[in-house]
Amino acid sequence: MSDKKPVSNDTPAQRVLIIGAGIAGMQAALDIADAGHEVLLVERLPSIGGRMAQLSETFPTLDCAQCILTPRTVEVGHHEQIQLLTHAEIESIEGEVGDFRVRIRRRAAYVDWDLCTGCGLCQEKCPGRALSDFERGTGERAAIYTLSPQAVPNKPIIDREHCIHFLRDRCGACAKLCPVGAIDFEQQDAFVEADCDAIILATGYDIYGLDRMAEYGGGKIPDVIDALAFERLLSSSGPTAGQVRRPSDGRVPSEVVFIQCAGSRDPQKHLSYCSKVCCMVAAKQATLYRHRVHNGQAYVFYIDIRAAGKGYDEFTQRAMEDEQVVYVRGKVSRLFRDSDRVLVMGADTLTNRQVQIAADLVVVAPALRSHPETVRLAQMLSLPTDRHGWLLPLNENVHPVETSRPGVFLAGTGTGPMDIPETVAHASGAAAQVLKLFANPCRQR
Amino acid sequence: MARIGVFVCHCGLNIAGTVDVERVIEAVRDHPDVVHAADYKYLCSDPGQSLIQDAIETRELDGVVVAACSPSMHEATFGRAAAEVSLNPYRLEIANIREQVSWPHQREPEAATRKAIEVVRTLVEKVSGNEELSPLELPITRRALVVGGGIAGMTAALDIGDAGYPVLLVERSERLGGHMAEHSQLYLNLDAGDDLLRQRVEAVHNHPHVEVLTGTQVVALDGYVGNFTAQVRADYIGNTEEEDGDTRHEDVGAIVLATGFDLYDMGRLPEYGGDRYPDVVDSLQFESMLRDNAVRRPSDGRVPEEVVWVQCAGSRDPEQHQPYCSKICCMYVAKQIIAYRRAVPQGQAYVFYIDIRSQGRGYDEFVQEAMEEHDALYLRGKVSKIAPHGGRLAVWGVDTLVGNSVRVSADLVVLATAAVPSAGTEDLARRTRAATDESGFLSEAHPKLRPVESLTAGIYLAGGCQFPKDIPETVSQASGAAAKVLRLFAKDEMTQEPTVAYLVEELCSGCGTCVEICPYEARELHPYLAVATVNPALCQNCGACLVACPNKATSVHNWTPKQILAMADAVV
Ligand SMILES: Cc1cc2nc3c(=O)[nH]c(=O)nc-3n(C[C@H](O)[C@H](O)[C@H](O)COP(=O)(O)OP(=O)(O)OC[C@H]3O[C@@H](n4cnc5c(N)ncnc54)[C@H](O)[C@@H]3O)c2cc1C
Ligand SMILES: Cc1cc2nc3c(=O)[nH]c(=O)nc-3n(C[C@H](O)[C@H](O)[C@H](O)COP(=O)(O)OP(=O)(O)OC[C@H]3O[C@@H](n4cnc5c(N)ncnc54)[C@H](O)[C@@H]3O)c2cc1C
Ligand code: SF4
Ligand code: SF4
Ligand code: SF4
Numbered sequence A: 001m002s003d004k005k006p007v008s009n010d011t012p013a014q015r016v017l018i019i020g021a022g023i024a025g026m027q028a029a030l031d032i033a034d035a036g037h038e039v040l041l042v043e044r045l046p047s048i049g050g051r052m053a054q055l056s057e058t059f060p061t062l063d064c065a066q067c068i069l070t071p072r073t074v075e076v077g078h079h080e081q082i083q084l085l086t087h088a089e090i091e092s093i094e095g096e097v098g099d100f101r102v103r104i105r106r107r108a109a110y111v112d113w114d115l116c117t118g119c120g121l122c123q124e125k126c127p128g129r130a131l132s133d134f135e136r137g138t139g140e141r142a143a144i145y146t147l148s149p150q151a152v153p154n155k156p157i158i159d160r161e162h163c164i165h166f167l168r169d170r171c172g173a174c175a176k177l178c179p180v181g182a183i184d185f186e187q188q189d190a191f192v193e194a195d196c197d198a199i200i201l202a203t204g205y206d207i208y209g210l211d212r213m214a215e216y217g218g219g220k221i222p223d224v225i226d227a228l229a230f231e232r233l234l235s236s237s238g239p240t241a242g243q244v245r246r247p248s249d250g251r252v253p254s255e256v257v258f259i260q261c262a263g264s265r266d267p268q269k270h271l272s273y274c275s276k277v278c279c280m281v282a283a284k285q286a287t288l289y290r291h292r293v294h295n296g297q298a299y300v301f302y303i304d305i306r307a308a309g310k311g312y313d314e315f316t317q318r319a320m321e322d323e324q325v326v327y328v329r330g331k332v333s334r335l336f337r338d339s340d341r342v343l344v345m346g347a348d349t350l351t352n353r354q355v356q357i358a359a360d361l362v363v364v365a366p367a368l369r370s371h372p373e374t375v376r377l378a379q380m381l382s383l384p385t386d387r388h389g390w391l392l393p394l395n396e397n398v399h400p401v402e403t404s405r406p407g408v409f410l411a412g413t414g415t416g417p418m419d420i421p422e423t424v425a426h427a428s429g430a431a432a433q434v435l436k437l438f439a440n441p442c443r444q445r
Numbered sequence B: 001m002a003r004i005g006v007f008v009c010h011c012g013l014n015i016a017g018t019v020d021v022e023r024v025i026e027a028v029r030d031h032p033d034v035v036h037a038a039d040y041k042y043l044c045s046d047p048g049q050s051l052i053q054d055a056i057e058t059r060e061l062d063g064v065v066v067a068a069c070s071p072s073m074h075e076a077t078f079g080r081a082a083a084e085v086s087l088n089p090y091r092l093e094i095a096n097i098r099e100q101v102s103w104p105h106q107r108e109p110e111a112a113t114r115k116a117i118e119v120v121r122t123l124v125e126k127v128s129g130n131e132e133l134s135p136l137e138l139p140i141t142r143r144a145l146v147v148g149g150g151i152a153g154m155t156a157a158l159d160i161g162d163a164g165y166p167v168l169l170v171e172r173s174e175r176l177g178g179h180m181a182e183h184s185q186l187y188l189n190l191d192a193g194d195d196l197l198r199q200r201v202e203a204v205h206n207h208p209h210v211e212v213l214t215g216t217q218v219v220a221l222d223g224y225v226g227n228f229t230a231q232v233r234a235d236y237i238g239n240t241e242e243e244d245g246d247t248r249h250e251d252v253g254a255i256v257l258a259t260g261f262d263l264y265d266m267g268r269l270p271e272y273g274g275d276r277y278p279d280v281v282d283s284l285q286f287e288s289m290l291r292d293n294a295v296r297r298p299s300d301g302r303v304p305e306e307v308v309w310v311q312c313a314g315s316r317d318p319e320q321h322q323p324y325c326s327k328i329c330c331m332y333v334a335k336q337i338i339a340y341r342r343a344v345p346q347g348q349a350y351v352f353y354i355d356i357r358s359q360g361r362g363y364d365e366f367v368q369e370a371m372e373e374h375d376a377l378y379l380r381g382k383v384s385k386i387a388p389h390g391g392r393l394a395v396w397g398v399d400t401l402v403g404n405s406v407r408v409s410a411d412l413v414v415l416a417t418a419a420v421p422s423a424g425t426e427d428l429a430r431r432t433r434a435a436t437d438e439s440g441f442l443s444e445a446h447p448k449l450r451p452v453e454s455l456t457a458g459i460y461l462a463g464g465c466q467f468p469k470d471i472p473e474t475v476s477q478a479s480g481a482a483a484k485v486l487r488l489f490a491k492d493e494m495t496q497e498p499t500v501a502y503l504v505e506e507l508c509s510g511c512g513t514c515v516e517i518c519p520y521e522a523r524e525l526h527p528y529l530a531v532a533t534v535n536p537a538l539c540q541n542c543g544a545c546l547v548a549c550p551n552k553a554t555s556v557h558n559w560t561p562k563q564i565l566a567m568a569d570a571v572v
């Protein structure tokens, strides 16, 4: 045994603010809360889970995202040491390590969540309709809604823009039906002030929209969709219950073209960096498509196949060999609607030939980009970002989760594109820095 | 008479799309012990859990069967929900009708429904025989062992030590630093790796809570999470098991494995002549030339004016070498090119590659810089042969973009050889009961959500030993492993599942059959009483002893022979 004396385990509980409740924010929250400290977890959306909640199955082992995610969301939702504030935004942060003061705006849900039991009656009967952001436009939702049936918390919000009560002062069906009288059309935004000792930014990424890419139809061709929308079509909890049906006419597509690096690796017109995950996403989606549509043919236009990770290259090989996915090395030069199909023209740089494919569905792998909210928060905290808005760590190599500001740490894809395992490890890394700080309350890094 | 409730989850369409949930409910309703049966679209959701809780209270249930997904998903969720309304969680059983029923039988709804009914009935029998148990509490030794003193091991040791817990860092070689100590500059900013490393090495050596043993290895490990005893020995070489007075026994509660990687031996790549031609070197040899500011040909000391890098040497080649991509080489080759051009401004760099893998913030731009500002010529294709030619080397390959075969004359060839688990990883894994994958790297507990945990509780993974990764990823993973250790040490006591084997002493003859059969070393003979014992902390509830005991003296809590018989009867 070493003669060094073990520490006492009774350092006072301290509190960390975690902004963003994707898989990164949740992982950091659980690591810190399980070590006995308090966590205030603030999420912009009405429920937690982030992008992972939208995914179908995950590479490289194809487990269903919801299935592995819900145990975590439930654990976060019920943890005694974690206080969840969803549908909420950071208004301001002042102070410094050991003494941050935060002001948080809880946006009006028009539902009293303390009363609501999450029975779902209101959503069932609501006549208001809107395209669902969560379904990435592939499906609809009511004007009063939760993101998914397994949402944590499972409490609805009313979308004023599509609610008939707010639009035309009629309806009120939800208010009449709600068994506990939770609907409150007069609800206002509320403000919460909190003190905390440290902060973790886990605000994740956003998607570079098709509307920015005229070369791929600018989002105006119904059967040209982005990879996140395709995740919803593949998901058994999505609008098509996991059947691949194309948006225009609901037909099952028999030829699908995947276009890689859309908006990525294009310093002239779009973004200069590589978005890291999309090569694997395409291999996964092409595989899943073939699992759903056995005689379907998938093509992938790529520049380099970036499958670097445990089992990743092998996974891509299997997509090529077992699922007969045709990989075409080259850029798509043009794409347009041709009667009920989409004509994709490109060059195969390996054979130096022009290729032309009449596709039933085109799936574009959009760049991952920094969340605009991240930039706002970075400014609020005077943290450096790169020219694309990604958060920069204190040192690229040896301080990947610390920032130039003591007590402020980074977790997950706010710092740049990453897949889930890398995100989770990174988030636990941020948790370690917080636990370390909390073990030495007076020490500042 | 028990009062059991059965709850069947639809899991959206995951279960209900295949299994006829109504029929399952009907089939268990008339069981004498079942007083309540209900279904719901997502039982794991908040309303789903409330539904179960309400029924437990209003119907005064004393046992519950939840038919849903695998217990590894939501056993904790439902157990907690039950406990909140004062039902002992060990009186709740999960019937896995998703992973075991609806998914594998997607195309046979009838068979799936029948199987679901059987599984649920079986668990109704089981739960009526379940005892009320509470988790076992075990003490924790709040001291960590870190194996490997590269950047991963040092980072984990510092994070744990900084939080105030003692750490023993065991490094096999004579110095700390691992491969990072061999590097020149580091991408992306071409930071001097030396300065960063020196700070870390000093911090480790000066840390009041970190004890460093170099030239030392772990030779054996006993115990379990919270209470391991490791034997460490100085100058331990390979597998020789001779007695040695130098062995120290160290008590620790958690272990971080950080044993890193090695490069694939060039001798195994005869097509590139690495073992025959002095001017064919591997990437670490070139790294040290850059580091020592001595970029010269090993053969004659001349400054190489044309250098060829061969990527994926031994990687991505399932037929002959490693099937996987080594992940780090595309980036360090670009770095070596930039560093080479700074050292030899007139030099020309060529790279043979299959795909350039430079993903993430700033990485692709970095490779672009090597191409555009340092005129590196990237040729997409495989090298078929390297041979000496007039004092230089001729490199033959195909340029798959132009479709031609090409021949490049080079003064020096650098092989970006595959990264493989460091020597002895397999041996260490065996000694510590940590599993390895098909390539010999250490296996993580879950490829997505538990990337820093090994399959053995209390043993965590950091850095290249799990899979090749660069320094930024290594460091965050190492801190992640430290977080798991800190999370464990923050608890006053460890809890362990109480569903373990136990002994009816009156029946035991002390024959030792269970001691022989137990794969987890949980059984021992009592030092002086003529009976066997169970170490509940080590028992994994496999039931081998229960089957083997000739005197029926062994049983497993909540898996008693009586329960098992009742369960078997439920099926026929
Ligand atoms: C189409 C597609 C498919 C993918 N498939 C896979 C796969 O199969 N396997 C895999 O490993 N990875 C996959 N990924 C990558 C995966 O999505 C990410 O690795 C992961 O979701 C990152 O988690 P995160 O927590 O960092 O970010 P996010 O999931 O983006 O979470 C960030 C959270 O922060 C919230 N937030 C943002 N700003 C604020 C603010 N100001 N205040 C409060 N909250 C805020 C957001 O609402 C969000 O909930 C895929 C990505 C895409 C695009
Ligand atoms: C040529 C080259 C250039 C590179 N350049 C860069 C770069 O510029 N930027 C970058 O980010 N990454 C770079 N890398 C990757 C970088 O080397 C790794 O990310 C990093 O070294 C991984 O650290 P580690 O601690 O996991 O493993 P290692 O550095 O391999 O350290 C493992 C340590 O464990 C010890 N050990 C092994 N087995 C045992 C045992 N059984 N018992 C006790 N001790 C043991 C070893 O002696 C060693 O000290 C480069 C790699 C190569 C090959
Ligand atoms: S008032 Fe009507 S439209 Fe608005 S949320 Fe309620 S039910 Fe929907
Ligand atoms: S009807 Fe009322 S209680 Fe039910 S989900 Fe809607 S708001 Fe909540
Ligand atoms: S990961 Fe692949 S598809 Fe995505 S930007 Fe990088 S190279 Fe392109």
Ligand code: SF4
Residues within 6 Å of the ligand: A308, B311, B312, B313, B315, B316, B324, B325, B326, B327, B328, B329, B330, B331, B354, B355, B356, B357, B416
């Ligand atoms: S990282 Fe690049 S060089 Fe290394 S094996 Fe992968 S593709 Fe080949």
